[in-house]
Amino acid sequence: MKKKDIILKVENISKQYRLGLVGTGTISHDLNRWWYKIRGKGDPYLKVGDTNDRTSKGDSDYVWALKGVDFEVERGEVLGIIGKNGAGKSTLLKILSKVTGPTTGEIKTKGRIASLLEVGTGFHGEMTGRENIFLNGAILGMTKSEISSKINEIIEFSGCERYIDTPVKRYSSGMTVRLAFAVAAFLEPEILVIDEVLAVGDAEFQKKAIGKMQDISRGEGRTVLFVSHNMAAVKNLCTRAIVLENGSSSFEGEVEECIEYYISNNKNKETKLYYSANNKDNILQNIEIKNKLVASGSNINICFNLNVKAINLTNVHLGIYNFNDEKVLHISSEYFNNGYIKTSSDVLNCVIERNPLTQGLYYVNVGVVSNKVEVERLKKCLVFEVVNSDFFNCGIILKPASIKAKALAEYKWY
Numbered sequence: 001m002k003k004k005d006i007i008l009k010v011e012n013i014s015k016q017y018r019l020g021l022v023g024t025g026t027i028s029h030d031l032n033r034w035w036y037k038i039r040g041k042g043d044p045y046l047k048v049g050d051t052n053d054r055t056s057k058g059d060s061d062y063v064w065a066l067k068g069v070d071f072e073v074e075r076g077e078v079l080g081i082i083g084k085n086g087a088g089k090s091t092l093l094k095i096l097s098k099v100t101g102p103t104t105g106e107i108k109t110k111g112r113i114a115s116l117l118e119v120g121t122g123f124h125g126e127m128t129g130r131e132n133i134f135l136n137g138a139i140l141g142m143t144k145s146e147i148s149s150k151i152n153e154i155i156e157f158s159g160c161e162r163y164i165d166t167p168v169k170r171y172s173s174g175m176t177v178r179l180a181f182a183v184a185a186f187l188e189p190e191i192l193v194i195d196e197v198l199a200v201g202d203a204e205f206q207k208k209a210i211g212k213m214q215d216i217s218r219g220e221g222r223t224v225l226f227v228s229h230n231m232a233a234v235k236n237l238c239t240r241a242i243v244l245e246n247g248s249s250s251f252e253g254e255v256e257e258c259i260e261y262y263i264s265n266n267k268n269k270e271t272k273l274y275y276s277a278n279n280k281d282n283i284l285q286n287i288e289i290k291n292k293l294v295a296s297g298s299n300i301n302i303c304f305n306l307n308v309k310a311i312n313l314t315n316v317h318l319g320i321y322n323f324n325d326e327k328v329l330h331i332s333s334e335y336f337n338n339g340y341i342k343t344s345s346d347v348l349n350c351v352i353e354r355n356p357l358t359q360g361l362y363y364v365n366v367g368v369v370s371n372k373v374e375v376e377r378l379k380k381c382l383v384f385e386v387v388n389s390d391f392f393n394c395g396i397i398l399k400p401a402s403i404k405a406k407a408l409a410e411y412k413w414y
Contacts, residue, residue: 004072006072010070075223080234081244082243088247096191097115097193099117110190111189114193116184127168129158129179132183142187185216196228235255284307287302287304291384294384295388303347306348314375315334318331319367323362362385363382363383364384365378
């Protein structure tokens, strides 16, 4: 049996924070800690503290941002860390990157760790992009000659060549994260730690960065820890995942299992079958899914109330997504009525006939295009649930399954 090459080991990591203003009412606590210490006893405040749940009010002045987290990462593995906002993901990465220390527990690593936690972290605003490359390389323990040998690749990958000798304070957030990622990726750390910062970049850069991370892990055998709320990116990039919940590791395993666990435990079960605009000038005034129950294979009826003064040469585009943020259906009115909506009525209906969706929760994005320019967009304006049915009329109920590709459906507008 092949021996595991463990490059990172986290043992019982916990992090406790005191709530409220720093420096207020802490002298008594410090004295109490000192009194326990000289008597050879443990910190009395490690025995108190509420669970890290940002949505509820607690009774203690202390909170456990992390509590008893354990995991191991092998060399070349890409570990996804997922969880709700406030679950402890960023705290864990800051401890791994030695930005802050744990209250209890121990971390064992082999090799350098490079981290990308926040846009511009470690960059000096008054220094140029080129100077910041050398500064970050030095922080990572690289020699000047090592950095010089990689600098052209870093600049080319970042796409910031024109501004590389301009102070970083004049960079946009997207340019800053491009350069920061390029530095972290090309200066060859053994472990690369990445928080949600890639969301700042544009779609082209995100695709480029994910490709680079795959090369780093598969081709070069280096390790990546990746935090993201984009489940599609986690699924495409990671080889394994853990789910953090209220500061503790609640699930660990294969990526798809973790995503399914996370979604099933955190999705909002309440559907949203009706949308109403706040502004009377909007083109989309009301949108409603007429079905009270949507079953696999049934028709889905969607009704749009439009501002008729603004619908000349206009088309409505409809995207249906699963809660992995994967688009499973795309529907447009431009394929009907000679390419654009022709109606004197303010009502537009769309019927998706014999929908091919499997059991699960879906959300709807709607866009309005006029003269080939998008003039209005609504994100997650509707949420609906599909229940299983005897789709093929053969007495067999379909089992839930993830949709791997965009589905095709018959639909009509009128």
